[in-house]
Every structure is written in C-alpha cells, then in structure tokens.
Amino acid sequence: MAAPERNKRCGASSALLLFSVFGSSLGLFSGGDALKRKLSVEINPGAPAPPPDFDLLHVRAVGDNDTLHFLLCSQGAPTLLLVHTNTTASAIKVNWTQLEDRNHDGGLWVEPESSVLYSTALIFSRLLEYDDTNNTAEPSDFLPPYDLQDAVWSRLNLSGPDALLCGAVANGSVCLQLSVFEMEGRGLSLPRLLHTANSSQLSVKLDGLSPRSNHSRFLLELQTVGGAYPPSKVETRQSIDDEFTPAIFKVSLWVPSANGPDVPAFLQWKPVAYRQPDPTLEDATPCRNSAPLPQSSEGAAVTSGLIRGFFTQTEAFGLNVSFGLAGDPFYHSTGFLHWTLLLGSGSPPVDSLSPLVVSVMAFGLGMPTLLLLIGGIYVCVRKRAATVVYEQIN
Ligand SMILES: *[C@@H]1O[C@H](CO)[C@@H](O)[C@H](O)[C@H]1NC(C)=O
Ligand SMILES: *[C@@H]1O[C@H](CO)[C@@H](O)[C@H](O)[C@H]1NC(C)=O
Ligand SMILES: *[C@@H]1O[C@H](CO)[C@@H](O)[C@H](O)[C@H]1NC(C)=O
Ligand SMILES: *[C@@H]1O[C@H](CO)[C@@H](O)[C@H](O)[C@H]1NC(C)=O
Ligand SMILES: *[C@@H]1O[C@H](CO)[C@@H](O)[C@H](O)[C@H]1NC(C)=O
Ligand SMILES: *[C@@H]1O[C@H](CO)[C@@H](O)[C@H](O)[C@H]1NC(C)=O
Ligand SMILES: *[C@@H]1O[C@H](CO)[C@@H](O)[C@H](O)[C@H]1NC(C)=O
Numbered sequence: 001m002a003a004p005e006r007n008k009r010c011g012a013s014s015a016l017l018l019f020s021v022f023g024s025s026l027g028l029f030s031g032g033d034a035l036k037r038k039l040s041v042e043i044n045p046g047a048p049a050p051p052p053d054f055d056l057l058h059v060r061a062v063g064d065n066d067t068l069h070f071l072l073c074s075q076g077a078p079t080l081l082l083v084h085t086n087t088t089a090s091a092i093k094v095n096w097t098q099l100e101d102r103n104h105d106g107g108l109w110v111e112p113e114s115s116v117l118y119s120t121a122l123i124f125s126r127l128l129e130y131d132d133t134n135n136t137a138e139p140s141d142f143l144p145p146y147d148l149q150d151a152v153w154s155r156l157n158l159s160g161p162d163a164l165l166c167g168a169v170a171n172g173s174v175c176l177q178l179s180v181f182e183m184e185g186r187g188l189s190l191p192r193l194l195h196t197a198n199s200s201q202l203s204v205k206l207d208g209l210s211p212r213s214n215h216s217r218f219l220l221e222l223q224t225v226g227g228a229y230p231p232s233k234v235e236t237r238q239s240i241d242d243e244f245t246p247a248i249f250k251v252s253l254w255v256p257s258a259n260g261p262d263v264p265a266f267l268q269w270k271p272v273a274y275r276q277p278d279p280t281l282e283d284a285t286p287c288r289n290s291a292p293l294p295q296s297s298e299g300a301a302v303t304s305g306l307i308r309g310f311f312t313q314t315e316a317f318g319l320n321v322s323f324g325l326a327g328d329p330f331y332h333s334t335g336f337l338h339w340t341l342l343l344g345s346g347s348p349p350v351d352s353l354s355p356l357v358v359s360v361m362a363f364g365l366g367m368p369t370l371l372l373l374i375g376g377i378y379v380c381v382r383k384r385a386a387t388v389v390y391e392q393i394n
Helices: 002-027 096-100 297-303 305-310 355-393
Strands: 038-043 056-062 067-073 079-085 091-094 108-111 116-131 157-159 162-169 172-180 199-207 216-226 231-238 250-256 265-269 272-274 284-289 293-295 315-323 336-345
Touching: 056 091, 056 172, 067 172, 067 305, 079 199, 079 305, 079 336, 096 305, 108 305, 116 172, 116 199, 116 265, 116 297, 116 305, 116 336, 216 231, 216 297, 231 265, 231 315, 293 297, 297 305, 297 315, 315 336
Parallel strands: none
Antiparallel strands: 038 056, 056 067, 067 079, 079 116, 091 108, 116 216, 157 162, 162 172, 172 199, 199 336, 216 315, 231 250, 250 265, 265 336, 272 284, 272 336, 284 315, 293 315
C-alpha cells in the first residue's frame, strides 16, 4: 500500500515543478489590457469661426465609466491638457471670446465640474541651443533661446485621431504629433513605446533647424501644470529587456510626488532620441533631463493660452531635456532629431518581458527542468521497481 502512494507523490512533485516553470513563463505573456475607448475628434469645438491664429484640438476618449479629454492648443506655446472625469457624459465647454483674449481665466472648462478627477498639462515652452566647442555635451555657452510661444504655428493637420502641429523655428520646423489610442499597443517606429488606452503619445521633431554655431546641440524646455498634484519628480526605472528599443534599458517617469504608488497621471519616455526620420539603431542619441524645478504658474499662464483658460490655481514645474552625449555627432550632422513621450492618466504602462525573451528564458530554464524531470522519473521508476521486488520477497 505504501509504495503506490510514494509513486504518486513522486510523479506529482515532478509535474508540479514542470507546471510552475512553464506556468510562470506563460504568465508573463499575459497582462494585456482589454480596455477599449471610443474616440471622437473635433477642432475648435463650438467656435463660431476658426480663431485667426491658433487651433484647439479636442479628442474625447470614452471608457466604460469614465472619459479622458485630450486638448492640444497652439495659442502661445503648444500645450497638451489631459482631463480625467468619472462619467461618460462629461463635455468640454469653451467661451471663445474669453479664450481668444489671453487675459482671462475661465475660457475653457468641463461640465459637470464635479466629474473632474484630475487634470494635468504639458507645455513645450522653449527650445535652447548651445555651442558645445569642447564636445562635452555639458550645456553651457547658450545662444539666445527660441520661445515657442513666438513661433508661427501651422493649422492643425488631422489624420484620424492623429494630429500634427508644426512651428517655424530657426529656418526649420519644430513639429509635434499627437496620437490618442483606442486600446493598448506599441508605436510602429523607434523607440516603439508601449501605450494603453489611457495614454496619449507626443512625438517631437526638430527638422532642418539652422544651427547658429559650428557645434550646436539643442535642449527642449518642458513645463507641467497640474491641479492638485502637479508632476514634480522624475524617476528612472531599469528594464532587462531592450527588444523594442535596442540598447536602451531605462524608462523615465515624470510623476506627482504625493499620493504613493497610485499616481493620477504620468509622463513617460525612454532616454533616447533619433537623428533620422526612419531611424535605425545607429541613429540613436541618448538624452538626459535636468531635475524638475518649480516654475512661476503665472509665467506658465502667460506662455500658454490653454493654461490661462483652464486652470485657476496651479503649480508648475519645469525641466530641460538635452539631446546627445559627449562625442556624439552635433545637430548639423543630420539636421534632424526625433523624441517621443507619453502623457497619460493612472499608472504608466510597464513593458512586460517580450515573448522572445520569455522563450529564451523558458528554454534556458526548461532544459534543466526537463533533465530534472527525466531524472526524477528515472529515480521514481527505479525506486518503484526496487519496492516491487522487495514486496514480492516479503
Ligand atoms: C462601470 O459601470 C458598470 C455598469 O454600470 C459597473 O458594473 C462597473 O462596476 C463599473 N466599473 C467601475 C470600474 O466602476
Ligand atoms: C464622481 O461621480 C459622482 C456621482 O456621479 C459625483 O457625485 C462625484 O462628485 C464625482 N466626482 C468625483 C471627483 O468623484
Ligand atoms: C574648452 O576647453 C578649453 C581648453 O581646455 C577651456 O579653456 C575652455 O574653457 C573650455 N570651454 C568650455 C565651454 O568648457
Ligand atoms: C535663416 O535664414 C536667413 C536667410 O538665409 C538668415 O539670415 C538667418 O540667419 C537664418 N537664421 C538662422 C537661425 O540661422
Ligand atoms: C485605464 O483607466 C481605467 C479607468 O480609470 C482603469 O480602470 C484601467 O485600469 C486603466 N488601465 C490601465 C492599463 O492603466
Ligand atoms: C565654423 O566653421 C567654419 C568653416 O569650418 C569657419 O569658417 C567658421 O569660422 C566657424 N565658425 C565659428 C563660429 O567657429
Ligand atoms: C533650462 O536651461 C536653461 C539654460 O540653462 C535655464 O535658463 C532654464 O532655467 C532651464 N529650465 C528649467 C525648467 O530648468
């Protein structure tokens, strides 16, 4: 009676080991998010006529019980505003006279006001250029900055839920492309960022600018504004997987400092830019950000019509993103830079291990496990044979 029981246990423990190894590797594949949002897009909602010198894009992303409103505006410095509401029926209202006259608060609001869970905005305030004579990529010897609120911005160019906005700067262009998503997915070109239905993606292109020195490098100055919890600190997370963004093992996150692990909104990017429009690995140039510093909220409202129109009491933070490390080619080598970031609500998407890496790991773990299993079965069979013989003798 004792022998078959021991055999059962023997077989069960081997199977359990095998199951747990493959089970956990399979578990890494899943984690997909089924949330699907319904998108609708409008330009200058409710305006009697398009405003003469800017556009306001509104993308409504309706979920099961909530709505994300993404607003992109080119009045002053280009600004993306995200408002998260707790109903599917919230709406954006604009008082066009007040919004066009940039001296008034309250030109833009959400109805019902009580449905607003969180709002945050990102301002592209300035483009900075410096002469890196010694090729150290330590920003100094700055040339006069380009205030992006003074650039002439094109009309918004829409294709589906994607919008393109270009400003004339330094005989070239600074272009922002906004993408809002129905569901989880990954960008098609490098850095191939993972997004969810709760995030928007902005890609920034510095195309054909005339450098004003022989060793010019550029920085982009960004500001964030938030209602209760403005994004105020940048964290860097490590990843062991670089399959989608070759050679980059880091993700940077700009989040509010209050509120523990559950952040109401985030900005996320990989610290890399690309020097070609259709980049390959060789076109990568690392980027770095300075620590976020408190900024004047009145300054932010003066810079951006959308900030003035929507926020009454705000806190603002700002940082610089610099492109290139010591020894990297200067901007004029290709005359092009492309950087991508996400702005979203809730927790930032986390790259799970890709199927390729999982297969490699499963193989690496699976082979020894298989050998263990075969060994285990062999031992069990041997023991069983020995027991049978012993019983017969008995
Ligand atoms: C959303 O609404 C549905 C139906 O009204 C409800 O069953 C569900 O629990 C809600 N989900 C959340 C996350 O509140
Ligand atoms: C959310 O929805 C409820 C009911 O519709 C409402 O009473 C509440 O004030 C809303 N806002 C927030 C921030 O929870
Ligand atoms: C560049 O190097 C030279 C010589 O080492 C030094 O005198 C100069 O200050 C450096 N310039 C900058 C901007 O660091
Ligand atoms: C832009 O082009 C004009 C005319 O070619 C030139 O005078 C000017 O210096 C250029 N601007 C920059 C920033 O290089
Ligand atoms: C997206 O937002 C909804 C509503 O807040 C939430 O239920 C869902 O978990 C979020 N999904 C992700 C992947 O963050
Ligand atoms: C830039 O390079 C050109 C040609 O190599 C040279 O003539 C010019 O003096 C340099 N300009 C500066 C500001 O160093
Ligand atoms: C960005 O860099 C410039 C030049 O050093 C500096 O004047 C500015 O304050 C920086 N902006 C932020 C937000 O740190």
